[in-house]
Amino acid sequence: MKGFMGIVKRNLMVYFKDIQAVIFSLLTSIIVFVLYTxxxxxxxxxxxxxxxxxxxxxxxxxxxxxxxxxxxxSGIMGSALITVSFATLNTxxxxxxxxxxxxxxxxxxxxxxxxxxxxxSSSIASTLMTSFIFTVGLGILSASGRIYLSAAxxxxxxxxxxxxxVSATAxxxxxxxxxxxxxxxxxxxGILSAAAGFVIGAYIPISEFSASVKTICNIxxxxxxxxxxxxxxxxxxxxxxxxxxxxxxxxEFVKAMKEVFGFRTEMMGKALSxxxxxxxxxxxxxxxIATFVVIYQKTYKRR
Amino acid sequence: xxxxxxxxxxxxxKNFQAVKxxxxxxxxxxxxxxxxENGAGKSTTINMLCTILSKTSGDVKxxxxxxxxxxxxxxxxxxxxxxxxxxxxxxxxxxNLYTRGSYYGLSKKEIAARINEFDESLHIGDILNRRxxxxxxxxxxxxxxVRALIHKPEILFLDEPTxxxxxxxxxxxxDYIMELKNKRHMTIFLTTHYMEETDVADRVVILxxxxxxxxxxxxxxxxxYSSRRLLWYTPKSKINDEVMASFTDAEKVTYEGDRYIATLxxxxxxxxxxxxxxxxxxxxxxxxxxxxxxxxxGRELA
Numbered sequence: 001m002k003g004f005m006g007i008v009k010r011n012l013m014v015y016f017k018d019i020q021a022v023i024f025s026l027l028t029s030i031i032v033f034v035l036y037t038x039x040x041x042x043x044x045x046x047x048x049x050x051x052x053x054x055x056x057x058x059x060x061x062x063x064x065x066x067x068x069x070x071x072x073x074s075g076i077m078g079s080a081l082i083t084v085s086f087a088t089l090n091t092x093x094x095x096x097x098x099x100x101x102x103x104x105x106x107x108x109x110x111x112x113x114x115x116x117x118x119x120x121s122s123s124i125a126s127t128l129m130t131s132f133i134f135t136v137g138l139g140i141l142s143a144s145g146r147i148y149l150s151a152a153x154x155x156x157x158x159x160x161x162x163x164x165x166v167s168a169t170a171x172x173x174x175x176x177x178x179x180x181x182x183x184x185x186x187x188x189x190g191i192l193s194a195a196a197g198f199v200i201g202a203y204i205p206i207s208e209f210s211a212s213v214k215t216i217c218n219i220x221x222x223x224x225x226x227x228x229x230x231x232x233x234x235x236x237x238x239x240x241x242x243x244x245x246x247x248x249x250x251x252e253f254v255k256a257m258k259e260v261f262g263f264r265t266e267m268m269g270k271a272l273s274x275x276x277x278x279x280x281x282x283x284x285x286x287x288x289i290a291t292f293v294v295i296y297q298k299t300y301k302r303r
Numbered sequence: 304x305x306x307x308x309x310x311x312x313x314x315x316x317k318n319f320q321a322v323k324x325x326x327x328x329x330x331x332x333x334x335x336x337x338x339x340e341n342g343a344g345k346s347t348t349i350n351m352l353c354t355i356l357s358k359t360s361g362d363v364k365x366x367x368x369x370x371x372x373x374x375x376x377x378x379x380x381x382x383x384x385x386x387x388x389x390x391x392x393x394x395x396x397x398x399n400l401y402t403r404g405s406y407y408g409l410s411k412k413e414i415a416a417r418i419n420e421f422d423e424s425l426h427i428g429d430i431l432n433r434r435x436x437x438x439x440x441x442x443x444x445x446x447x448x449v450r451a452l453i454h455k456p457e458i459l460f461l462d463e464p465t466x467x468x469x470x471x472x473x474x475x476x477x478d479y480i481m482e483l484k485n486k487r488h489m490t491i492f493l494t495t496h497y498m499e500e501t502d503v504a505d506r507v508v509i510l511x512x513x514x515x516x517x518x519x520x521x522x523x524x525x526x527x528y529s530s531r532r533l534l535w536y537t538p539k540s541k542i543n544d545e546v547m548a549s550f551t552d553a554e555k556v557t558y559e560g561d562r563y564i565a566t567l568x569x570x571x572x573x574x575x576x577x578x579x580x581x582x583x584x585x586x587x588x589x590x591x592x593x594x595x596x597x598x599x600x601g602r603e604l605a
Contacts, residue, residue, distance in 0.1 A: 003405065007402075013394055014391050099387060102350075102355050106353050107407060108375045108408075
């Protein structure tokens with residue numbers, strides 16, 4: 001166990017000591033933040049204002065701001081779960097390339113533990129980084145004076161982050177087997193960084209996509225996790241808004257917001273409940289873990 | 304007692320046999336050199352012995368443990384210095400050594416004690432807190448050796464450990480290897496491209512196309528597969544056919560530049576004594592491992 005923990009610690013140190021790699025692993029999150037500051041916030045607020053016509057006297061501008069900022073935060077967190085997991089797993093490819101993997105193979109740590117150590121360290125790094133983002137985001141939201149999250153919501157958010165990190169890492173572990181060197185994985189990371197923001201609906205709400213595109217986006221567990229984060233972060237502010245409206249609109253405003261900003265995932269035209277999304281994420285993680293155990297037993301054993 | 308015993312070791316890849324049934328053994332405390340060109344099967348063999356690759360067939364025992372069945376026990380007994388550094392560039396020397404030590408279940412206290420032991424001969428105390436990628440080539444190699452020895456292995460595998468190092472650093476590394484052999488009686492398994500480095504080995508095995516060509520001491524190999532040479536400096540005009548004919552201990556004589564080079568099959572003393580008025584200077588060269596390799600394979604080691 002000591003050897004296993006030693007490798008986990010080493011993998012984490014390799015990631016966190018490389019400041020450049022840490023920044024690049026958050027590139028999508030940074031881009032989401034910059035785009036939000038430049039124009040996404042404006043379009044989100046316009047969409048919200050459009051939906052609240054006639055209700056302006058009930059809803060405070062500050063709450064609209066909190067709502068839009070929370071959409072941003074969920075997008076940043078969702079993309080970080082994907083890109084940080086990939087960046088830390090890249091150590092696995094780099095180790096094969098630089099023969100560090102061979103050095104580890106000469107130690108008494110079993111091959112199964114070596115492979116598992118990459119999975120565990122990546123899940124930890126992804127959880128830590130996303131939790132850090134969430135904590136900072138929470139701090140900023142609190143500083144604005146309007147926070148509608150209960151202690152239970154906050155604890156739940158960290159739980160969803162951990163689940164998302166595990167599922168994203170398990171999913172990416174399988175993809176990692178195909179890379180022989182870091183130039184190939186870096187090329188893929190470029191594509192992944194660009195696609196991640198769209199897949200989780202950080203740039204454009206998934207509701208804007210066609211049913212088939214929605215289904216494709218929602219194959220990825222990260223989309224479901226982002227939706228779960230969105231619900232946890234924003235149900236408070238939505239119910240506050242609903243209370244402020246006082247039932248004048250029969251709950252239509254909140255319903256519209258949930259539809260536009262993707263509070264449910266859809267597959268094959270059918271909306272999934274949050275618990276169904278949770279089960280899907282856990283199931284995909286379990287299937288991916290089982291698959292990579294089989295794959296790595298074949299590829300990481302002595303040839 | 305043998306530290307390593309290899310019997311009929313074979314490694315097959317899909318359409319290629321890299322190692323073709325080799326046999327050898329390495330005694331405890333021996334410095335054993337494994338020579339061969341790229342593609343000869345050296346790395347495949349060393350990787351099998353270090354449990355990185357699996358063997359296709361054959362029996363291998365390392366420190367009494369059977370390869371393929373007791374690999375974990377073997378891994379506790381071996382340390383490997385790879386051709387290139389396998390430590391993390393962005394971590395400090397200390398972080399690298401502590402993480403690697405933990406792979407063997409060593410506590411921080413034990414690792415610190417080991418590092419202290421090495422400081423005396425490898426002088427790594429001053430560089431412990433420096434990032435690994437900021438070290439010079441020699442410093443990196445010293446840390447690589449400490450990493451390989453951190454868990455007190457019984458056998459040290461050195462895979463071309465001095466390739467790319469400057470002469471001063473090469474000497475430092477070799478001084479330490481000899482210290483390990485002479486003072487700590489460690490078994491050392493070495494592969495190298497530098498033929499002269501094998502001169503200090505207790506035994507040398509030359510591998511070619513997956514087969515062992517010879518297995519002997521450096522002196523034994525030189526006696527069997529190389530000849531001494533006499534170089535003497537004298538104007539060509541002073542040596543006539545009669546003088547040449549009298550040099551019966553020479554196998555072949557050539558004139559290059561300002562000197563004669565004779566490949567000896569016997570003694571050169573009589574010839575030098577008889578012609579001391581004509582020979583202004585001379586050198587007697589022993590056969591080298593280069594000659595051994597050339598004579599055995601018909602090729603020079605690249």
